[in-house]
Amino acid sequence: MHTKLDPWSSSDITDYSKLFEEFGISPFENLLPEIPSPHTYMRRRVIFGHRDYEQIAEAMRSGAPFSVMDGFMPSGKVHLGHKMVMDQIIWHQERGASAFVGIADREAFSVRGFSWQKCREIGVEEYILSLIALGFKPDGLIYFQSGCKSVKDLAFELGVKVNFSELSAIYGFSGETNLSHMLSVATQAADILQPQLDEFGGTKPVVVPVGPDQDPHLRLTRGLAGKMNMFRIEERETSEGWKYLSIRGKGAPKEALQELKKRIPGKVKLYEEHIDVLQTPDSAFLERFGLQISQPEKRKYFMTQIQEIAKFANEAKPPEFSEYEKYFVFRKIWKTTRKVLEEIVAEVAAEFGSYAFMPPASTYHRFMSGLQGGKMSSSAPDSYIALTDDPKEGAKKVKKAKTGGCVTLEEQKKLGGKPDECSVFELMLFHLLEKDEELLEIRQECISGTRMCGSCKQLAAEKMYEFLKDHQEKRELAREQLNEYNIVYKN
Numbered sequence: 126m127h128t129k130l131d132p133w134s135s136s137d138i139t140d141y142s143k144l145f146e147e148f149g150i151s152p153f154e155n156l157l158p159e160i161p162s163p164h165t166y167m168r169r170r171v172i173f174g175h176r177d178y179e180q181i182a183e184a185m186r187s188g189a190p191f192s193v194m195d196g197f198m199p200s201g202k203v204h205l206g207h208k209m210v211m212d213q214i215i216w217h218q219e220r221g222a223s224a225f226v227g228i229a230d231r232e233a234f235s236v237r238g239f240s241w242q243k244c245r246e247i248g249v250e251e252y253i254l255s256l257i258a259l260g261f262k263p264d265g266l267i268y269f270q271s272g273c274k275s276v277k278d279l280a281f282e283l284g285v286k287v288n289f290s291e292l293s294a295i296y297g298f299s300g301e302t303n304l305s306h307m308l309s310v311a312t313q314a315a316d317i318l319q320p321q322l323d324e325f326g327g328t329k330p331v332v333v334p335v336g337p338d339q340d341p342h343l344r345l346t347r348g349l350a351g352k353m354n355m356f357r358i359e360e361r362e363t364s365e366g367w368k369y370l371s372i373r374g375k376g377a378p379k380e381a382l383q384e385l386k387k388r389i390p391g392k393v394k395l396y397e398e399h400i401d402v403l404q405t406p407d408s409a410f411l412e413r414f415g416l417q418i419s420q421p422e423k424r425k426y427f428m429t430q431i432q433e434i435a436k437f438a439n440e441a442k443p444p445e446f447s448e449y450e451k452y453f454v455f456r457k458i459w460k461t462t463r464k465v466l467e468e469i470v471a472e473v474a475a476e477f478g479s480y481a482f483m484p485p486a487s488t489y490h491r492f493m494s495g496l497q498g499g500k501m502s503s504s505a506p507d508s509y510i511a512l513t514d515d516p517k518e519g520a521k522k523v524k525k526a527k528t529g530g531c532v533t534l535e536e537q538k539k540l541g542g543k544p545d546e547c548s549v550f551e552l553m554l555f556h557l558l559e560k561d562e563e564l565l566e567i568r569q570e571c572i573s574g575t576r577m578c579g580s581c582k583q584l585a586a587e588k589m590y591e592f593l594k595d596h597q598e599k600r601e602l603a604r605e606q607l608n609e610y611n612i613v614y615k616n
């Protein structure tokens with residue numbers, strides 16, 4: 126049987142796939158068709174998982190507001206691992222996201238014991254210059270946590286909703302953990318939720334591109350988002366097995382619940398502390414049948430139209446309307462219904478002075494391995510390439526890197542190499558080769574034993590030299606442009 130050659134497969138992904146079951150991270154691959162011109166990291170499965178990225182893909186397609194947010198702890202040299210995050214921030218910014226980049230100086234201060242001055246120097250000199258050099262646009266916000274009042278205020282408020290037991294369960298904090306370290310965790314949650322504050326346009330999907338080690342922050346923040354809201358939307362089921370959505374508002378003012386009832390189209394029941402939404406319509410569903418209603422009128426007409434189509438969907442027989450289509454259509458109604466409800470709930474919550482955070486979305490990318498195998502480590506400069514390395518030095522590191530080749534040329538010709546265990550191939554896959562076909566060809570040649578490691582190293586070293594040289598020139602330009610950027614420093 127012919128085995129399809131897959132250029133992006135990697136044994137690592139098998140390990141990462143455990144995360145899907147353990148933490149409820151969804152495979153990214155299934156989403157690819159929904160993303161307009163996916164990023165190289167997406168196509169090459171460097172990004173392997175996500176939470177709730179559907180809402181980001183949808184916002185990109187429809188032009189709805191969304192944000193990308195990420196943070197960097199000013200700890201040392203900016204390297205290719207940071208570049209991966211920066212690339213993703215910039216890619217989302219280019220696709221319409223309002224972009225937020227936090228320099229986590231509170232974390233560096235509390236965990237590393239760095240002075241504020243040192244945090245600022247590293248923050249600008251390493252991270253901000255490279256971010257701008259890679260293409261970050263001036264309409265994004267860059268801030269040092271210690272200078273950002275809205276983040277600090279929100280962190281304090283979030284602190285009410287999380288206690289020591291939860292933090293120790295998530296982060297392994299002990300009695301020895303200092304208070305500022307704990308506060309820096311709340312600050313990171315505030316970083317992630319900040320784009321949804323009123324001053325930044327309110328409730329909207331926010332994506333945080335991370336490596337899987339950062340997932341605890343995402344889990345904590347997603348939980349906190351729900352706890353801070355006046356309302357929460359739950360899926361429930363009647364005794365007859367009919368699913369419906371229920372908006373729970375424990376402690377919410379009665380007037381807020383009444384207001385919600387007024388605004389939600391469809392069949393809605395108001396109770397003491399919650400509202401059950403038994404049926405409500407969906408515009409995407411209508412569009413599928415060529416029925417379009419303009420935005421302001423959308424909610425008003427939802428109900429009647431959707432009922433008519435649902436009736437059609439229920440009564441239509443195959444092949445006119447297959448079971449599969451019916452299933453698909455109802456799933457779609459469900460999803461969009463929830464989205465419409467989230468919008469209404471956010472509006473009402475804001476009017477009654479509450480937050481209405483959506484849980485942040487996230488993407489998960491594979492880690493780069495160390496150039497000598499194993500992990501990259503800041504204490505072993507040969508294990509990684511810093512974006513500020515002398516280009517000649519960077520090229521040299523590539524030439525010394527561990528490959529997936531055999532010990533002798535004869536063996537390699539006979540047995541082939543292992544590109545999935547090769548840090549030189551990884552550099553080309555992640556950073557150095559733009560064309561998928563070229564990479565695929567190298568992979569095939571490697572596996573079949575017609576390519577030797579020397580030629581890969583030569584190619585990758587040349588590309589690395591060019592990249593670093595160009596990047597460092599752009600960093601110098603960025604230095605001159607710093608004033609054009611919206612950067613919030615510690616006062």
Ligand code: SF4
Binds near residue numbers: 544548549576582
């Ligand atoms: S031939 Fe190239 S891809 Fe294959 S193991 Fe050697 S360096 Fe890596």
